Amino acid sequence: MKHIVILGAGTGGVLVANTLRSELNLKEWQITIIDKSDQHFYQPGLLFIPFKLYGYDKIDDIARPIKKPLPDDIHFVKADINLIDHEKQTVETSEGDYVYDWLITSLGCQATASAVEGLAKSMGNDVFTFYQPDSAVAFQQPLEDLKEGRLLINIAEMPIKCPVAPIEFAFLADYFYTLKGVRDNIDISLVTPYSGAFTKPVANKILSKTAREKRINVVPNFSLGRVDGDNKTIHSFEGSSLDYDLLCSIPPNLGPEVADTSDLGDGTGYFLTDPRTLKSRKAERVFVLGDNSNVSTSKAGSVAHFEAETVVNNLLREIRGEQVLQSFDGHANCFIETGHHKAMLLDFNYDVEPVPGAFPTPGIGPFSLLEESYLNHMGKMTFDWVYWHMLLPGYLGNMPLMTAHMNLMGKDIHQMAPIRRARSMYVKDLMTTTVVTIEQGRSLADAANLMSKHDISGLPVVGPDKKLVGILTEADFLSAMNVDAHPTLVDFFQTIILRRRAKKNMGSIVDDLMTKKPITLKANDMLQRAIEMMDRNKIKRIVITNEESLVQGIISRADLPKLFLMKG
Numbered sequence: 059m060k061h062i063v064i065l066g067a068g069t070g071g072v073l074v075a076n077t078l079r080s081e082l083n084l085k086e087w088q089i090t091i092i093d094k095s096d097q098h099f100y101q102p103g104l105l106f107i108p109f110k111l112y113g114y115d116k117i118d119d120i121a122r123p124i125k126k127p128l129p130d131d132i133h134f135v136k137a138d139i140n141l142i143d144h145e146k147q148t149v150e151t152s153e154g155d156y157v158y159d160w161l162i163t164s165l166g167c168q169a170t171a172s173a174v175e176g177l178a179k180s181m182g183n184d185v186f187t188f189y190q191p192d193s194a195v196a197f198q199q200p201l202e203d204l205k206e207g208r209l210l211i212n213i214a215e216m217p218i219k220c221p222v223a224p225i226e227f228a229f230l231a232d233y234f235y236t237l238k239g240v241r242d243n244i245d246i247s248l249v250t251p252y253s254g255a256f257t258k259p260v261a262n263k264i265l266s267k268t269a270r271e272k273r274i275n276v277v278p279n280f281s282l283g284r285v286d287g288d289n290k291t292i293h294s295f296e297g298s299s300l301d302y303d304l305l306c307s308i309p310p311n312l313g314p315e316v317a318d319t320s321d322l323g324d325g326t327g328y329f330l331t332d333p334r335t336l337k338s339r340k341a342e343r344v345f346v347l348g349d350n351s352n353v354s355t356s357k358a359g360s361v362a363h364f365e366a367e368t369v370v371n372n373l374l375r376e377i378r379g380e381q382v383l384q385s386f387d388g389h390a391n392c393f394i395e396t397g398h399h400k401a402m403l404l405d406f407n408y409d410v411e412p413v414p415g416a417f418p419t420p421g422i423g424p425f426s427l428l429e430e431s432y433l434n435h436m437g438k439m440t441f442d443w444v445y446w447h448m449l450l451p452g453y454l455g456n457m458p459l460m461t462a463h464m465n466l467m468g469k470d471i472h473q474m475a476p477i478r479r480a481r482s483m484y485v486k487d488l489m490t491t492t493v494v495t496i497e498q499g500r501s502l503a504d505a506a507n508l509m510s511k512h513d514i515s516g517l518p519v520v521g522p523d524k525k526l527v528g529i530l531t532e533a534d535f536l537s538a539m540n541v542d543a544h545p546t547l548v549d550f551f552q553t554i555i556l557r558r559r560a561k562k563n564m565g566s567i568v569d570d571l572m573t574k575k576p577i578t579l580k581a582n583d584m585l586q587r588a589i590e591m592m593d594r595n596k597i598k599r600i601v602i603t604n605e606e607s608l609v610q611g612i613i614s615r616a617d618l619p620k621l622f623l624m625k626g
């Protein structure tokens with residue numbers, strides 16, 4: 059029997075356990091998941107509990123027994139994890155040692171009031187946090203009792219999980235006190251170490267405007283040094299101070315101690331992780347998932363969900379003796395509740411900041427990015443059901459449009475500074491020049507093989523004289539096989555390669571399936587023209603040719619994120 063051990067039975071841990079279970083033969087593999095908690099919390103619900111809004115009143119509304127989302131054939135161990143001995147491939151716990159062939163850490167992070175002078179001591183005494191279930195419930199009465207005065211919402215330091223939750227709390231406080239008719243008597247301030255309401259420029263501008271409209275004061279660049287509970291004051295390291303009548307604290311969110319004590323951490327309590335493969339940078343056979351990693355995207359359930367695809371795929375590839383793929387792009391999306399039954403939506407990744415637009419379908423939505431709408435609010439409300447019934451059991455990965463890779467479709471990318479700069483650039487500045495091509499007459503299985511091997515989704519087709527005669531893309535394969543999308547392109551191509559020809563009427567050589575007379579551009583054309591042509595023709599890539607129709611390069615939507623890595 060071989061062993062996969064998963065540390066933590068929260069969002070990420072349960073999702074990968076359920077996904078791996080359907081991928082592996084459980085007669086050969088045992089999947090063990092270890093957690094110290096009795097309960098699994100739907101943490102997004104914590105936001106509403108202090109206000110008793112939208113049906114969230116008590117802990118039971120967000121909690122289930124820890125084993126509930128796990129099937130019986132997954133071995134659950136209730137224990138404290140003390141050490142990961144990666145040399146011996148063993149996890150030491152309060153209930154004994156567990157040997158692993160592969161390990162996945164998904165231990166999350168914890169709001170830790172004791173990390174700030176005076177904060178833990180003041181908790182419960184006009185100081186509360188909605189980041190912990192007990193404190194979220196204890197917060198209800200003081201919020202109700204506040205009829206006038208100063209409500210401070212303070213983020214002690216970054217990173218925190220769900221970095222938009224504090225501003226959501228401020229928006230909901232505005233809504234709550236408006237409903238109670240006392241809003242004019244209450245001063246609401248968001249006190250943050252950020253330089254504004256949010257980090258990214260476009261989202262910051264829009265969220266700052268919304269905060270202004272709701273009369274929420276944003277106090278930037280405030281790093282919490284200490285809390286003086288007796289005088290109801292918070293002090294920053296920079297030397298400034300602010301008074302409160304009621305303090306909503308977001309304490310430092312610390313990664314699991316076991317990361318650093320096991321020599322797998324980055325020195326600040328988070329597992330040192332390769333941001334694209336999600337492998338530990340310090341040990342073999344260890345993958346890192348969710349909030350406990352140090353990758354530079356949001357700490358959010360949506361991220362754990364998108365990361366799970368890379369973790370599971372790469373783990374299975376290692377088992378088969380294959381190279382891991384650099385497939386994670388930092389994709390995150392989150393609803394921002396703004397009160398009055400409305401919410402916004404953010405969708406972004408390592409390279410592309412949140413911008414306005416429609417999600418997931420261009421022009422149709424139904425969700426709107428960085429814009430308040432009732433449908434966004436309904437999306438957030440529905441997510442509770444989706445979380446327990448689709449995300450945790452591992453069904454969400456198969457949903458079309460909910461792809462782990464972020465899609466630029468529907469996004470108003472022209473708002474982004476790098477895109478504005480791109481208007482003055484040429485196609486040659488961004489195009490990929492090492493282009494894999496295929497000759498006319500070659501088999502479709504050969505083409506699928508090439509695409510799978512190079513992890514690419516389009517192949518220019520050239521004639522015997524090397525001149526461009528067509529283009530063959532993954533979309534051509536998908537439509538020939540009558541499917542809308544496939545979660546993993548590589549697996550999809552493997553199916554075609556193995557069966558040689560997946561469907562009789564799809565033909566047998568590239569000429570049968572390719573788009574003849576593809577749209578082309580020249581290297582000296584403006585990049586702006588390439589973006590417009592891709593938008594207008596709803597295509598993802600354009601082949602670049604010279605005057606003799608020889609292939610010079612290829613420019614694709616996937617190249618656009620490169621803009622964001624370019625220095626301005």
Ligand SMILES: Cc1cc2nc3c(=O)[nH]c(=O)nc-3n(C[C@H](O)[C@H](O)[C@H](O)COP(=O)(O)OP(=O)(O)OC[C@H]3O[C@@H](n4cnc5c(N)ncnc54)[C@H](O)[C@@H]3O)c2cc1C
Nearest residue numbers: 066068069070094101102139165166220348349358359360
């Ligand atoms: C107020 C709030 C609102 C949020 N809203 C959203 C939202 O709207 N959208 C969104 O996408 N995300 C949201 N999140 C974030 C989201 O809940 C987390 O990012 C997500 O749960 C992370 O999953 P995880 O598996 O990494 O960690 P978790 O789900 O936190 O699981 C970690 C598990 O590890 C266990 N554990 C830790 N240490 C040990 C140890 N030493 N021994 C044994 N077990 C251990 C814990 O008991 C826990 O069960 C919110 C979070 C909060 C606090």
